[in-house]
Amino acid sequence: MKTGIHPAYSGREIEAFLKRLPTVFDDEGEMLYDKRNQVKRFVLPSGRPVVVKRFKKPNLIQRIVYSFFKKTKAKRAFLHAAVLRDRGFGTPHEIAYLEERRTRLLSYCYFLSEEDGAPTVYERLVAQQPFDRVMADDFAALVAALHQKSILHGDLNPTNVLFRERGDGHYTFSLIDTNRMRVKSLGGKFTPSECFDNLTRFSAQGELYDFVLTKYIEYRGWDIETSFARAIKIKRRHDACWDRRKAFLKRFK
Secondary structure (H helix, E strand, C coil): CEEEECHHHCCHHHHHHHHHHHHHCCCCCEEEEECCCEEEEEECCCCCEEEEEECCCCCHHHHHHHHHCCCCHHHHHHHHHHHHHHCCCECCCEEEEEEEEECCEEEEEEEEEECCCCCECHHHHCCCCCCCHHHHHHHHHHHHHHHHCCEECCCCCHHHEEEEECCCCCEEEEECCCCCCEECCCCCCCCHHHHHHHHCCCCCCCHHHHHHHHHHHHHHCCCHHHHHHHHHHHHHHHHHHHHHHHHHHHCCC
C-alpha cells in the first residue's frame, strides 16, 4: 500500500485506520453514495467522523497507467483540495489517500476527508421551483472566480457543490469530487470556450442555465451578446453528444 497523510492529521489513529481500511471498507461504515464509486462515513475511535471515497477499480490498462505514469484519482483529490483552499475556495479538508496494489499494480484507491454535512445546491437550484436567484447569482460568481484563479472543476454539477447561508442572505460554497480538476499555475488562463464547456455540466439548458450563464459572463466582464451565443452553441453541442452517448449505451442494457 502507498499512503499520503496531511501533516495536521498524522498520528497512530489515522495510520491504523488506513492499514485496516481495505479489509473493512465493504463491511463497516455508513454508505453515503453507492454507484460507480462508493462513499462511506466512518467514525474513528476518538469520535472523529471521516468520509472515505473508494474509486472504482480500474481496468488493466488503467491499472498500468495509474501505477507507473499518472497520479491516481485519490492522490489528485488529495492534492486538489489543498489547491482549492490555498486559492480561497471551500472544500472538505483532505486527511489522507491510500493506494491499494496487487502485484505492483493499482487495485483500489481511497480518498479520506473531513465530513461536511452541508446540503448541495441541487436542493435550491434544481429541485426547488422557482430556483433561488440569489444562490444562482452567487454560484455564477463562484465559477467565475474559479476560472480566474486558473481552476476548472471537472464535474461542475449541482450535486458537487455544497452550500451554507450567510447572515446577509448570500451563500458560501464548498466543492467536492475534485479529482478531475484542471489546475494551472496562478495567472494561467483558460480560453472562453474551455470556460463555457466547463459550465455545460451544471444543468440542462433552460431558465436556470441561461440565468447562471448571463451572470457568469457579467462577472467575467465579457460582451453579453456574443459570449452568450458562443456559450449556447457549445452547450447544445455538448448536450447532443451526451444524448447520443446515452442512446448508444442504452442498447447494451
